[in-house]
Amino acid sequence: MNVTQTDQQINTRLAHDHLLGLEGYSSEEIELVLSTARRFREVLYRPIRKVPTLRGITVVNLFFEASTRTRISFELAEKRLSADTVNFSTSGSSVLKGETLKDTVQNIEAMKIDMVVVRHRSPGAAHFLTQCVSSTIINAGDGAHEHPTQALLDLLTISDRFGYVEGLNVTIIGDIMHSRVARSNIHGLTTLGANITLCGPPSLLPVEVESLTDRDNVHVTSNLDEALEGCDVAMALRIQLERQGSNRLPSLREYHEQFGIKMSNMNQHKDLVIMHPGPVNRGVELASEVVDHERAVILDQVTNGVAVRMAILFLLSGHADVDQT
Amino acid sequence: MEQSDVIKAQLMDERDLDRTLDRMARQIVETFAIDDLGPVNVGLIGMQLRGVYLARRLRKKILEVEKVDIPLGVLDATMYRDDFRLRLKQPVVRETQIDFDITERHLVLIDDVLFTGRTTRAALDALMDIGRPASVKFLVIVDRGLRELPIRADFVGRKVPTLPGEEIRVRLCEVDDQEGVWLVESGLNTERET
Numbered sequence: 001m002n003v004t005q006t007d008q009q010i011n012t013r014l015a016h017d018h019l020l021g022l023e024g025y026s027s028e029e030i031e032l033v034l035s036t037a038r039r040f041r042e043v044l045y046r047p048i049r050k051v052p053t054l055r056g057i058t059v060v061n062l063f064f065e066a067s068t069r070t071r072i073s074f075e076l077a078e079k080r081l082s083a084d085t086v087n088f089s090t091s092g093s094s095v096l097k098g099e100t101l102k103d104t105v106q107n108i109e110a111m112k113i114d115m116v117v118v119r120h121r122s123p124g125a126a127h128f129l130t131q132c133v134s135s136t137i138i139n140a141g142d143g144a145h146e147h148p149t150q151a152l153l154d155l156l157t158i159s160d161r162f163g164y165v166e167g168l169n170v171t172i173i174g175d176i177m178h179s180r181v182a183r184s185n186i187h188g189l190t191t192l193g194a195n196i197t198l199c200g201p202p203s204l205l206p207v208e209v210e211s212l213t214d215r216d217n218v219h220v221t222s223n224l225d226e227a228l229e230g231c232d233v234a235m236a237l238r239i240q241l242e243r244q245g246s247n248r249l250p251s252l253r254e255y256h257e258q259f260g261i262k263m264s265n266m267n268q269h270k271d272l273v274i275m276h277p278g279p280v281n282r283g284v285e286l287a288s289e290v291v292d293h294e295r296a297v298i299l300d301q302v303t304n305g306v307a308v309r310m311a312i313l314f315l316l317s318g319h320a321d322v323d324q325t
Numbered sequence: 326m327e328q329s330d331v332i333k334a335q336l337m338d339e340r341d342l343d344r345t346l347d348r349m350a351r352q353i354v355e356t357f358a359i360d361d362l363g364p365v366n367v368g369l370i371g372m373q374l375r376g377v378y379l380a381r382r383l384r385k386k387i388l389e390v391e392k393v394d395i396p397l398g399v400l401d402a403t404m405y406r407d408d409f410r411l412r413l414k415q416p417v418v419r420e421t422q423i424d425f426d427i428t429e430r431h432l433v434l435i436d437d438v439l440f441t442g443r444t445t446r447a448a449l450d451a452l453m454d455i456g457r458p459a460s461v462k463f464l465v466i467v468d469r470g471l472r473e474l475p476i477r478a479d480f481v482g483r484k485v486p487t488l489p490g491e492e493i494r495v496r497l498c499e500v501d502d503q504e505g506v507w508l509v510e511s512g513l514n515t516e517r518e519t
Contacts, residue, residue: 039401039418048454051404081404314404314418 014315018137020126021146022187030188033311034156040314041307043080054083057317058113062088062105063140064095064120069278069302070140070149074117077309086113101125102132109133115317118142136316144178149312150277151184153305155192157297158233160304161273166193171227173199173259174237174285175249177206181237181277190217199227200259203248224259228269234261235275236285252284262287266295273297326494330509336467336485336493337506345482346379349464350386352480354393356462357431366459368430372448373401373419376436378499379466383435398423400434405447427456433480437495439465442476467493467506 014029022030043051059078063071071087078085088108090096095104105116115136118126123145129137141147159165170189176182176198189196195217198205202222221227228234239255249255256262260283261274274286274296282288290296326332337345357367371380377399384397401419434448445463452458466482471489485493485508492511496503 036418039420040404042421043404046455051454052450053404318416 013318017316018126018130018139019148019312019316020130020137020139022148022151022184022191023146025148025187025191027191027193030152030155030191033152033308033315034159036315037152037156037304037307037311038160040080040310041304043310044303044306050080050082052082053314054078054081054317056084057081057115058084058086059115059117059313060086060088060108060113060135061140062108062116062118062120064090064101064118064125065141067119067140069305070119070147073302073305074138074140074149074309077306077313080306081310081313083115083313101128105129105133109135115313138312138316141180144180144183146184146187147180148184148188149305149309150181151188152312153301153308154181154185154235154275154277155188156304156308157275157301158194158273159192160300161297162232165189168194168232169197169230170194170233170235171197171199171231172235172237173224173227173261175204175239176200176237177204177248178240179237185235186218193217195219197221197227197231199224201248201250201255224261224265228261228265228272231269231272233273233275234265235277236261236280238277238279239281239284241281252281256284256287260285260287261290263289263293266290266293271295275301278302326496326507326509327511330492330494330507330511332507332509333491334508335505336483336508339504342466342482342505345466346382347386349480349482350383350390353383353433353464354387354391356479366429366431367395368423368425368427368432368458369395369397370400370423370427370432370434370448370452371397372434372436372444373399373403374500375495375497376434378497379437379464380435381499383433383464396425398425398427400448400451402444402447402451405451407443407447421451423455427452427458429457429459432458432461433464434461435464437466438493439463439468439476439478439481440471440493442472442474445476446474466495469493 043049061071061074075085113135116129117138117140118129119140120142123143125142126137126139139146139148155165162168172182172185186196197219199221205220266272272295274290274293276286276298280286280291282291369380369384371377380397384395388394399420399422401421403416403418462479464480465478468478468481468484469487492509494507494509496505498504
């Protein structure tokens with residue numbers, strides 16, 4: 001006797017032992033994460049926002065780079081699942097005494113932990129850790145490489161808003177070159193069948209961007225009006241103010257004029273949905289009224305971030321133990 | 326059935342199952358004196374996956390006979406299980422949706438098979454985190470014995486003593502392409518239906 005088709009569709013498991021990036025994740029795996037995240041999101045609305053799922057699992061949050069939202073989101077996700085958490089940030093640690101990343105992690109693992117959430121300024125740092133330790137590694141952002149949980153929460157937000165992802169036109173606007181958010185989203189969105197337009201100043205569009213995906217549904221432009229034409233979702237990226245004056249970025253005012261989403265864009269495109277990974281520079285990537293617009297789903301993204309991270313922790317923790325038994 | 330299943334006996338066919346549910350619907354009405362208490366004080370909780378469909382059928386039967394519409398919630402206890410990391414198969418987390426306040430309400434928790442009692446334990450823990458019910462009664466179609474925890478059902482469709490290695494398969498037309506209850510010998514003991 002066969003189980004129903006919907007059962008079969010969700011009866012898969014992650015083929016990966018770690019979450020290093022969305023590159024290589026199949027659409028089935030991404031859908032499994034999203035459907036699991038929807039279940040865990042419901043926990044956030046219960047009177048007691050905590051389930052015992054990861055009791056006995058110890059997660060170390062290793063943040064070698066500043067982060068507010070992602071770190072808090074991971075920590076809340078871990079606490080909602082009853083995992084034990086340890087936080088590590090560079091300031092006040094042995095890293096300042098010259099300890100290498102490998103030694104730091106091997107020492108922490110020797111204290112018996114199960115999972116490591118890592119953010120590091122070097123691309124490939126998460127992948128490197130998988131070679132050093134046997135714990136499950138979750139990438140919370142490695143340099144300009146990938147930020148997979150951000151892309152997963154974006155996919156969940158889009159998928160819930162429209163009911164599907166395939167065939168949607170998504171425009172990513174801003175500093176594509178330095179953006180791990182853009183990179184992960186390009187992998188995730190194309191895997192689920194969305195069409196992508198990348199829009200930004202020519203100096204911030206990486207030369208290799210066309211080859212970032214071998215599929216031909218990625219389009220590049222430096223004209224915002226062209227990028228918003230027929231667009232369902234506009235995802236504005238944070239302009240990294242620290243990069244201003246590096247000759248790659250025009251003045252902020254000029255950037256807002258050319259690439260900022262303004263009320264005129266919202267009025268012209270009546271169904272356009274606005275997303276932003278945060279933190280928003282009001283009046284730069286988005287006009288202040290656009291941030292507060294009813295079609296801006298920025299706070300939904302934040303809520304979904306906790307749910308997606310709960311799902312990832314759950315799905316990967318199951319893996320770790322299965323492999324040992 | 327699962328591919329590796331060897332059928333040993335069919336325990337119930339479609340009509341048997343329907344009669345059993347008729348009886349259980351009457352038992353629920355009788356236990357709670359539903360015409361006095363009304364739907365405000367009672368709630369049905371169907372456990373994922375097949376308990377949900379059983380709960381829907383019971384609700385419909387009670388509505389037809391007693392003209393009382395009892396609220397129905399859906400519960401998935403996967404997040405509360407103690408063994409999900411030990412199993413070969415990654416469990417699927419399904420929906421939990423209870424749109425009414427369970428506090429001070431008399432609940433009937435509904436599942437297809439009672440085996441070790443571990444799922445029931447998980448479901449009770451999940452319910453207690455959602456609210457504080459006045460009472461919880463437990464309804465199953467088949468009690469197959471072999472309990473590992475001190476848990477019992479209040480309403481039992483049929484008691485079927487089984488051996489380890491045997492499985493009870495309750496199949497419902499809403500999710501399966503067959504309807505009925507079977508006793509099978511499971512070739513691969515991957516998924517225990519508790």
